[in-house]
Amino acid sequence: MQRSHISEQYDLELSQLRDQLMEMGGLVEQQVNKACSSLVSHDIHLAEEVRDTESRLNQMEVDLDDECVGIIAKRQPTAGDLRAVVSVMKLITDLERIGDEADRIAKMAISLIEFETPVDQYASFRQMQQQVVRQLSHALDAFARLDVESALRVIEDDHDIDRAYTKLVKACVEGMQSSPTEAEHLVGLMWATRALERIGDHCKNISEYVIYQVKGKDVRHADDVNIG
Amino acid sequence: MQRSHISEQYDLELSQLRDQLMEMGGLVEQQVNKACSSLVSHDIHLAEEVRDTESRLNQMEVDLDDECVGIIAKRQPTAGDLRAVVSVMKLITDLERIGDEADRIAKMAISLIEFETPVDQYASFRQMQQQVVRQLSHALDAFARLDVESALRVIEDDHDIDRAYTKLVKACVEGMQSSPTEAEHLVGLMWATRALERIGDHCKNISEYVIYQVKGKDVRHADDVNIG
Numbered sequence: 001m002q003r004s005h006i007s008e009q010y011d012l013e014l015s016q017l018r019d020q021l022m023e024m025g026g027l028v029e030q031q032v033n034k035a036c037s038s039l040v041s042h043d044i045h046l047a048e049e050v051r052d053t054e055s056r057l058n059q060m061e062v063d064l065d066d067e068c069v070g071i072i073a074k075r076q077p078t079a080g081d082l083r084a085v086v087s088v089m090k091l092i093t094d095l096e097r098i099g100d101e102a103d104r105i106a107k108m109a110i111s112l113i114e115f116e117t118p119v120d121q122y123a124s125f126r127q128m129q130q131q132v133v134r135q136l137s138h139a140l141d142a143f144a145r146l147d148v149e150s151a152l153r154v155i156e157d158d159h160d161i162d163r164a165y166t167k168l169v170k171a172c173v174e175g176m177q178s179s180p181t182e183a184e185h186l187v188g189l190m191w192a193t194r195a196l197e198r199i200g201d202h203c204k205n206i207s208e209y210v211i212y213q214v215k216g217k218d219v220r221h222a223d224d225v226n227i228g
Numbered sequence: 229m230q231r232s233h234i235s236e237q238y239d240l241e242l243s244q245l246r247d248q249l250m251e252m253g254g255l256v257e258q259q260v261n262k263a264c265s266s267l268v269s270h271d272i273h274l275a276e277e278v279r280d281t282e283s284r285l286n287q288m289e290v291d292l293d294d295e296c297v298g299i300i301a302k303r304q305p306t307a308g309d310l311r312a313v314v315s316v317m318k319l320i321t322d323l324e325r326i327g328d329e330a331d332r333i334a335k336m337a338i339s340l341i342e343f344e345t346p347v348d349q350y351a352s353f354r355q356m357q358q359q360v361v362r363q364l365s366h367a368l369d370a371f372a373r374l375d376v377e378s379a380l381r382v383i384e385d386d387h388d389i390d391r392a393y394t395k396l397v398k399a400c401v402e403g404m405q406s407s408p409t410e411a412e413h414l415v416g417l418m419w420a421t422r423a424l425e426r427i428g429d430h431c432k433n434i435s436e437y438v439i440y441q442v443k444g445k446d447v448r449h450a451d452d453v454n455i456g
Contacts, residue, residue: 069310069311069314072300072310073305073306073307073310076304077301078301079301082297082300082301083297086297086317089314089317090321093318093321169415172415173411173412173415176404176408176411176415177408177409177411177412178408180404180405180406180408180411181405183401183404183405183408183411184401184405187397187400187401187404187415187418190415191422194419194422
């Protein structure tokens with residue numbers, strides 16, 4: 001009885017932690033969308049809103065991390081329970097880094113505000129943004145539901161993001177060659193594109209934690225994601 | 229007696245873990261240096277060596293991470309002891325990500341191999357490489373010796389890296405505007421420069437774990453690093 005009581009308490013704490021994580025995930029998703037919009041619409045207020053919200057995300061990271069350490073110290077979980085908390089700690093770091101990337105995009109949007117005319121490459125950037133945000137939402141969903149199938153799909157779909165990224169960077173370089181006066185603007189867009197690509201990598205990391213948690217197998221860096 | 233015996237065992241395990249970490253740190257440092265050299269010397273063999281070594285680093289990450297989880301499960305550390313293992317787990321992630329950045333630089337070196345003539349900006353890139361590698365070495369040293377003073381210095385000196393980065397990117401954009409045919413080459417150098425800047429950020433993270441471990445205070449995102 002005592003043991004199952006401890007375990008119930010632990011499950012409750014873990015489930016509360018997951019709720020807070022999903023809240024953090026939702027905020028991160030918003031930040032990415034707002035940052036990208038601020039860049040293509042040259043909207044300095046939106047960009048500043050993203051930058052102001054960044055500190056809230058940082059605080060969430062520190063608080064959630066503390067809670068995890070507190071749970072480990074108090075509950076001393078082993079095996080699967082320990083894997084669950086370790087996964088949460090890793091997810092927190094990735095969410096915070098995605099927030100950093102959104103902040104970088106917003107910073108870029110502010111520095112590009114003087115270029116009022118949009119460049120041709122904005123449409124592809126918007127498409128890539130949609131792809132990346134979809135990946136983030138799927139990855140968080142897979143984490144919340146411990147859904148290995150969905151997690152594997154996110155890992156697989158990261159190749160599409162990489163392809164979109166390579167294509168967009170190529171278009172930017174060609175743009176610089178044909179219109180050198182656009183160089184600064186296009187370099188800014190390239191940085192933002194790279195930030196999106198990094199966010200895609202974080203979504204892949206998040207999906208890997210799902211598999212680690214469910215299957216107890218560390219798939220990071222596995223050439224062939226085969227979880228058997 | 230029993231308690232102190234457990235604690236001695238724990239200290240021993242932790243100290244062995246630290247040794248392995250320092251080995252990983254040394255390898256990461258080598259990777260960064262080799263990757264940068266391969267880029268400025270257009271040395272494809274060196275770049276491929278870096279890319280081949282990347283998998284060894286990935287394996288080290290997975291193994292060390294497993295060891296940490298094993299130690300927590302077996303020893304059930306609390307307070308300072310738990311903070312020590314959590315710091316090690318965080319450091320492992322940063323080291324692996326620095327390795328990723330070195331790999332990105334090497335990938336860039338390979339894709340730039342066709343441009344045999346060096347660009348003017350190589351000298352500043354080399355300087356920035358030296359600054360960043362020095363930061364890495366100081367951060368790892370601070371971690372090994374739990375030296376808060378050195379850790380604070382690394383955090384402080386990150387501003388110099390940021391300044392060098394901004395200057396170098398500006399020089400690249402100017403180069404693109406004056407010589408549009410160099411655009412592709414300069415974009416590649418810019419990506420490598422950004423990778424160096426990111427490595428600087430990881431060194432800052434590592435230093436923050438030192439302070440967290442020693443003072444038990446999470447200084448991440450603190451505007452003013454004042455550990456009192």
